[in-house]
Amino acid sequence: MKITDEQIAYCMECGVCTGSCPVARHYEEFSPRSIIKQLLIDREDVVTRDRIIWRCVTCARCSIRCPALIDIPQIVNRCRSEARKAGYYPEPSHHGVFHIIPRLQLRDFLQDRVGWASQWRVRRQGEYFYFVGCAPYFSSMFRYLQIRPLNISRAILTLLNAVGIEPVVSNREVCCGHDALWTGEEETFVKLAQKNVEAIRRSGAEVVIFSCPEGYITFKHHYTEALGKLPFQVIYASEFFMERIDLLKRLLSRDGEELERVTYHDPCRLGRLEGIYDSPRILLDAVPGVERMEMERSRENALCCGTSAWIECSSCSKSIQFDRLEEASDTMALDGSEEGGILITSCPKCYIHLNCARAALPEDRVAKKLQIEDIYVFLARHVTEIQDK
Amino acid sequence: MSSHLIGAVTVIGGGISGIQAALDLANSGFKVYLIESDPSVGGVMAKLDKTFPTNDCSSCMMGPKLVELANHPNIEIFAYSELASVSGEPGRFEVTIRKKARYVDEEKCVGCGICATKCPTKVLDEFNFNLRYRKAIYVPFPQAVPLIYTIDQKHCRMFTKGKCGICQKICHKKAIDYDQKDLFVTVPSGAIILAGGYSPFNPRVMEELGYGRWPNVITAIEYERISSAAGPFEGHILRPSDREEPQSIAWIQCVGSRDLMNGVEYCSSVCCMYATKQAMVTKEHDLSVDTTIFYIDMRAHGKGFDAFIDRAKSEYGVRYVRSRVSRIVPDVSGKRLEVTYVTEDQKFVTEPFDMIVLSIGLCPNPTAIDAANILGLSVTPHGFIETDQFHLTRTSRPGVFVCGAIQEPKDIPDSVQQGSSAAEEAMAFLAPARNTMVPVPTQIPERNVLGEEPRIGVFVCHCGINIAGVVDVKAVAEYAATLPNVVYAVNCMFACSSDQQMEIKRVIEEYKLNRLVVASCTPRTHEPLFRNTLKEAGLNPYLFEQANIREHVAWVHQQEPERATQKAKEVVRMSVARARLLEPLYDSSYEVSQRGLVIGGGLAGLTAAQEISRQGFEVILVEKTDSLGGIAKHIYQTESGFPVAQYTQELIQAVESDPRIRIFLNSEVAEIKGACGRFTAIIRTPWGNESAHVGAIIVATGGTEFKPSEYLYGQHDSVVTQLSLEKIINSEPEKIKEAMHLVMIQCVGSREPRRLYCSRICCTMAIKNALRCKEINPSLNITILYRDIRTFGFRERYYREARIKGIRFVRYELGSKPQVVVDSRGTLSVQLRDPITGMLLSLPTDLLVLTAAIRPQEDQKELAERLRLPLDEHGFFLEAHIKLRPLDFTVPGFFICGLAHGPKFSYESVVQAKGAVARAVSILSRKRMFSDAMVTTVDPFLCRGCGECEKACSFGAIKVIDRRTEGKGIRAEVDPALCTGCGACNVACPTGAASLAHFRDKHILAMIESLTGDFEGETRELDIRGLNVTTT
Known part of the structure; x- marks a missing residue:
């Protein structure tokens, strides 16, 4: 999808975008259709001189359904750059910690980002590079929710080691720049991209593995756009493990536990923006004793986790999240089961947001019983130790 | 007039x-x-x-x-x-x-x-x-x-x-x-x-204690300075003689108190507690130091004091020895001091200590x-x-x-x-x-700076040599001048001096400044001054930012002036970055309901109501029962003979005929809405609910005498409480005349493991009644069984008088309470072992008087929940600060007095009631309440109603409210009158919906970013776990 004025002009004001929009559903003033319309009538200033442009969650539910193939998230993003230039900033959630960290990473700080990985077999140089992403920061920030997103990275190392891979993890890695890119900070984004590419190049890696969908699409598409062809391949973890499914299947086991009922939540970056829907599901199905159910809104129709790029988390976000949790809960309780089940996602941010919402759910709601788990943590939980063999 | x-x-x-x-x-x-x-x-x-x-x-x-x-x-x-x-x-x-x-x-x-x-x-x-x-x-x-x-x-x-x-x-x-x-x-x-x-008692007159002779015998107030971080030894506990750390310290109580030999009859009231505190603080400095307190009676008669002593014993291992020390001399080495004392079982002990602290009395x-x-x-x-x-x-x-x-x-x-x-x-x-002698603030028109590019002025203060002696202030000012938006920067000798305020105003005028940064000392003391200067210069006072380069820079980096100067520049750069984002803020105000509400019509409540009226304000008095006067109607006189019950009757009449006081009997306060200065009280009366607007609320709901469950109370007619005895003395004195023996048991229901508090008045009350009985029947044998006699302050004289009059006192321990027995003829006697003689005593008694504890009202908990006021662990109301705000609740506009706050004497309730009125009048006397602009606001869109803010708020100022029936959502709302601007909710808020003026994320982030913005080629390696921060 290329963004051109022409493409906007194709808009037939059908309103499927606004109708599909999870934000508009809860916040009437927000409408993708109006945004497009404003742009069409050359009132870009109305869009960019207002905080409204920051309220989009860029989930692409609109664009994937747009009959005119308008890439609304990209248009929103372009407007955001303009808005920022005009001095209209988003409201950072969590006090802007996640926006200032990348900016600070551009200074000459060298952080210890990999101390936690010492229990696994990792390297400084090698063929595979595991891009850890923000999980270490998330783990610190979200202690109040009693969750440890860094366990996702730990699980990835367990899985990689299990399939015989000793990846590089690096102190020189910085933020992928996804959020900078999506909040109109192009300059920051480009600098981060350069730092990452350089760090990976110096490690000698040929393949970079991502567990975070955002990092993956940012590298795959936006790095290439900004810096040209990358000196390495990028691959998303579920795809990577899919390629080794036979080996993995031999390691996956279940020792006497009860069956687990799961449902998979498609992250927007991995799903709608990248089209990876199947490999996570295949991996889940490979675990013995898993009963996987499908939510009504899944794959292309999946519902957003409520917020994106750590901005404008709001009452809308909460409504969206509650909606999603109820859906997951209802799906897994179709036969009247009271167990709650496991809502599985493959994006650390979805994981955090859904957990946050569940914490805020009233005690008497059935969805409160849901477990929320990252796919790799779930898989690693079922991997038998084979290192001895 | x-x-x-x-x-x-x-x-x-x-x-x-x-x-x-x-x-x-x-x-x-x-x-x-x-x-x-x-x-x-x-x-x-x-x-x-x-x-x-x-x-x-x-x-x-x-x-x-x-x-x-x-x-x-x-x-x-x-x-x-x-x-x-x-x-x-x-x-x-x-x-x-x-x-x-x-x-x-x-x-x-x-x-x-x-x-x-x-x-x-x-x-x-x-x-x-x-x-x-x-x-x-x-x-x-x-x-x-x-x-x-x-x-x-x-x-x-x-x-x-x-x-x-x-x-x-x-x-x-x-x-x-x-x-x-x-x-x-x-x-x-x-x-x-x-x-x-x-002024502290001078212990030189007590030569046996060796003060002034042996350098390591010091007074308690000297010890305060020794343990103080700002004191002569910078917080290290050292002996004056050789500046070595003492390994054992003894406190000697009642030096210059309860000592007629030295002309002091009274108890100084505070020494038992301060000695305990000092022993505890000593242990906090070094747990291995032995601490011993020699005392006569442990007087822990205040709120929370007994629990404090219990902690000193059980958690800190402070030793208490019930003995008055007889001699202090140096040992043979001359390094230590030998303390001689006699234990309760008559053993002589000589024990060495490294230092002696005399708990001197108050003169x-x-x-x-x-x-x-x-x-x-x-x-x-x-x-x-x-x-x-x-x-x-x-x-x-x-x-x-x-x-x-x-x-x-x-x-x-x-x-x-x-x-x-x-x-x-x-x-x-x-x-x-009122208001005839106080200055009326003048209004200066404020210049509108909205839309103006920031024009920042920076004043860098020398503070004499406090800052300039370390920091190159001129270089800091020159550096400040290079920062974006700074149009004027200068260094000056004293930014706070009055001529400098004139200069600041001149510069604001001349350079059309719209932000001011002063790099000097702490905003805690000086921010009000500079804000006022801005106001006088016609600028909004909140367009001010203070950089602390004294406490944060000059004082802590005295040995490294170059790096201090560098840091001062960075601190100023951060302040300038923040100043750029400052906006004018405006205090909000609302009209005060100049009427008081007093809950409870006992002595404290009546006094409070009368005093509010004397202050010239209307007052509503709500009493739960059908009559005023409370427990005071049953207290015939104080130990000094003041007729409390009679006074209370007169007070009731005065209050009833006071046109400014409206009384609701058989009524309760059902609900309080609104905030300090403009509450609405819903009063549940026998004829239905009434609502009233009030500005301040005094809670004076009183207390009650505990009904004992031991010592045959309720099973034998001759077992009564002190209040009943008081009634007998005043209405049936013949019963006292006929009696031969009378035993009183102290601490019934007080100082028990689950009720670890002293009821404060019981010792004095028992002695008062015993003395009255002796007046009526001089040949009556009276024995008071006690644990510690706590006739603090001037009440000590009644204790002495009682002993002089032949009233006997026998001590017992919690573990060996007296036994009450009834013989076949139904006569009572009390048995216990006297700790001094070791003898088993059997005391016949015609009347056994139990000195029962004071308890909170039975419905106090319910009331507290209704009014959302805090209670302490024993169910009394909890004041805002045990030391400095004893009459306030944490909730602004609510005040506390009388027994509802804790056990106390009738005249103490009166003191408290008047004090609470003074506190309340500081609100009622204002026509308008101003609430600071530094309060949290909530962005309704961003708020997800998660409740993290509500959990974080200590003041009940922010609450998640469900307004779905009004077509709105579930959102947090702030009461600006309750909000103190502490910022706790801002931190807790995940979305940035709750934010505090000038402490928004953008201000803080701007400072952080500007801090890391300029390292002049330095590379720093920072370990996020904080393990090894190195600079290369």
């Missing part, structure tokens, strides 16, 4: 009690002249290290009060001054104050301290009890208010030798004036409050007694101020009131509440003259 009253009050004494009185008066529309004989205010509390029972830092606690005092527009402080004479009559006194010559011009001195650093003369420092030196020009302590230097004429070379003059040469402000003379100032005052405080302050003589006040034989029997703040002279330790030895909370109480008496006396 009113035209003749003067709306100003002179407060003599600047200790905590006087400070409280001054603040309450000033906040209620009265001009205050505060006289302090020392160079600075603060009194004894400023010298203390920590205070019990919370072990908080004393001067830190006091700091905010001192700052408020120093900056209050209605208070004029005359420090280093004394009362010279008083003329006129009550309501129209002329008070002449002698301002002693400081030889320093108060108008010019800015307290920079250069003079003291250069002064060549060292003098023993009396503030630190001569344990270290100060200079001949000095301030007593660094946080002194007022911060003005004083020349010690006795030691200054200019006065002793006629030459030197260094301070005069070096003072940039030309403040030194060797020819200064005492100055006499006369101020008009409607009333006078004497808050003269105490009247001689300066205060001088003032009392000038005022013509009656003084007690012990030299304290004589007061009305029941109204303890009223002196023998109308219009002159008293508070604090000069009235009777007392601890900090009692001094604070008495300070409020004396202020209330003065205000009530002068009510018609």
Whole structure:
């Protein structure tokens, strides 16, 4: 999808975008259709001189359904750059910690980002590079929710080691720049991209593995756009493990536990923006004793986790999240089961947001019983130790 | 009449009690002249290290009060001054104050301290009890208010030798004036409050204790300075003789208290607790130090005190020995001190200690007694101020009131509440003259800076040499000038001096500044000054930002001036970054309902209602039962003979006929809505609900006598409680006449493991009733079985009198309570073992009197939940701060007095009730309440109603409210009147919906980013786990 004025002009004001929009559903003033319309009538200033442009969650539910193939998230993003230039900033959630960290990473700080990985077999140089992403920061920030997103990275190392891979993890890695890119900070984004590419190049890696969908699409598409062809391949973890499914299947086991009922939540970056829907599901199905159910809104129709790029988390976000949790809960309780089940996602941010919402759910709601788990943590939980063999 | 009253009050004494009185008066529309004989205010509390029972830092606690005092527009402080004479009559006194010559011009001195650093003369420092030196020009302590230097004429070379003059040469402000003379100032005052405080007992007269002879025998107040971080040993507990750490310390109680031999009959009330605190603090410094307290009776009669002692024993291992030490001498090595004492079972023990602390008593302050003589006040034989029997703040002279330790030895909370109480008496006396002597703030039109590009002015302060001695202030100013949006930057000697304020205003005008940054000291003390300067310059006062390059830079980096200068630049850069984003803020205000609500119609409630009315305000009195008077109707007289019940009856009549008081009997407060100054109370009356608008609420719901469940109470007719005995004495005295034996058991229901509190009044009450019984029947055998006798303060004299009259006292331990037995003829006797003789006693008794505990009202918990007020662990109402806010609830606009707060004497309830009124009147006397602009606001879109803010708020100021029925969502809402602007909710809020003006994420992030913005080529390696931060 290329963004051109022409493409906007194709808009037939059908309103499927606004109708599909999870934000508009809860916040009437927000409408993708109006945004497009404003742009069409050359009132870009109305869009960019207002905080409204920051309220989009860029989930692409609109664009994937747009009959005119308008890439609304990209248009929103372009407007955001303009808005920022005009001095209209988003409201950072969590006090802007996640926006200032990348900016600070551009200074000459060298952080210890990999101390936690010492229990696994990792390297400084090698063929595979595991891009850890923000999980270490998330783990610190979200202690109040009693969750440890860094366990996702730990699980990835367990899985990689299990399939015989000793990846590089690096102190020189910085933020992928996804959020900078999506909040109109192009300059920051480009600098981060350069730092990452350089760090990976110096490690000698040929393949970079991502567990975070955002990092993956940012590298795959936006790095290439900004810096040209990358000196390495990028691959998303579920795809990577899919390629080794036979080996993995031999390691996956279940020792006497009860069956687990799961449902998979498609992250927007991995799903709608990248089209990876199947490999996570295949991996889940490979675990013995898993009963996987499908939510009504899944794959292309999946519902957003409520917020994106750590901005404008709001009452809308909460409504969206509650909606999603109820859906997951209802799906897994179709036969009247009271167990709650496991809502599985493959994006650390979805994981955090859904957990946050569940914490805020009233005690008497059935969805409160849901477990929320990252796919790799779930898989690693079922991997038998084979290192001895 | 009113035209003749003067709306100003002179407060003599600047200790905590006087400070409280001054603040309450000033906040209620009265001009205050505060006289302090020392160079600075603060009194004894400023010298203390920590205070019990919370072990908080004393001067830190006091700091905010001192700052408020120093900056209050209605208070004029005359420090280093004394009362010279008083003329006129009550309501129209002329008070002449002698301002002693400081030889320093108060108008010019800015307290920079250069003079003291250069002064060549060292003098023993009396503030630190001569344990270290100060200079001949000095301030007593660094946080002194007022911060003005004083020349010690006795030691200054200019006065002793006629030459030197260094301070005069070096003072940039030309403040030194060797020819200064005492100055006499006369101020008009409607009333006078004497808050003269105490001076410590001089233990030299007790030679057996060796004070003054053995250097390691010190007084408790000296020990406060020794353990204080700001003291002579910088917080290390060392022996004065050899500066070594003592491994064992003993405290000797009752030195100069309860000791007629040395002319002191009374108990000093506070020593048991401060010794316990000091032992605990010692253990906190070093757990291995042995701490022993030698005592007679452990007097832990205040709120939370028994639990505190229990903690000292069980958690800290403080040893308590019930014995008065007989001798202290050095051991053979001469290094340690041998303490000789006798144990309860008659064993002689000689035990060595490294250091001895004498728990010295409280004596009247001689300066205060001088003032009392000038005022013509009656003084007690012990030299304290004589007061009305029941109204303890009223002196023998109308219009002159008293508070604090000069009235009777007392601890900090009692001094604070008495300070409020004396202020209330003065205000009530002068009510018609309220607001006649206080300045009316002038309004200066404010320049609109919205839409202007930031134009920032930066003033970098030398603070004499405090900053400039370390930091290159000129370089900092030059650097500041290069920062974006800075249009003016300069360094100046004292940013806070009054001529500099003129200069700042001129610069604002000339350079059209719209933001001001001052790089100097702490905003805690100086922000109000600079904000005011902005206001006078026609700018919104919130367009100000202060960078602290003194405490945060110069003082902590004295050894590395270059890096300090670099840091100062960075600190200024951060402040400029933030200043750029400052916006004008406006305080909001609302109208006050100038009417009080008193809940509870007992003695405290009646007093509160009457006093609010005397202050000129309407009041609503709500009483749950069908009659007023409460438990006071059953107290026939106090230990001094004051007829409480009769007084209460008269008070009821007065209240009932007061046109400003509306009484609701058989009624309860069902709900309170709104906030401080504009509450709506829903009162449930027999005829339905009524609602009333009130500005302040006093909770005086009282307490009740515990109904015992032991000692055959309720099973045998001759087992009664003290209240019943009091009734018998007054209505059936023949029963006492006929009796031969009477036994009283103390602490029934008090000081038990689950009720670990003392009911405070029981010892005195038992002794009072025992003495009355003896009056009626002199041959009656009375035995009082007790655990510790707690007749604190002047009540000690009744204990002595009881012993003189032949009343017997036998002690028992909690583990071996007396046994009550009934023989076949139904006669009662009590059996216990006397710990001193070891004998098993069997005491026959005609009447067994149980001194039952005071409990909170049974429905207190329900009431607390209804009004959302906090209770302590025993179910009494919990005050906002146990030391300094004993009459306030944490919830603004609510005040507490009487038994609902904790056990106390009837006259103490009266003191508290009046004090609570003083606190309430500081609200009721305002037409409008102003709420600070520094309060949290909630963005309704961003708010997800998660409730994290509500969990974080300590003030109940932010709540998630479901407004779905009104077509809105579930959102957090802030009550600006309750919000203190602490920012806790901002931190908790994940979305940024809750934010505090000028402390928004953007301000903080701008500072963080600007900090890391410029490293001049340095590379730093930062370990996020904080393990190894290195600089390369």
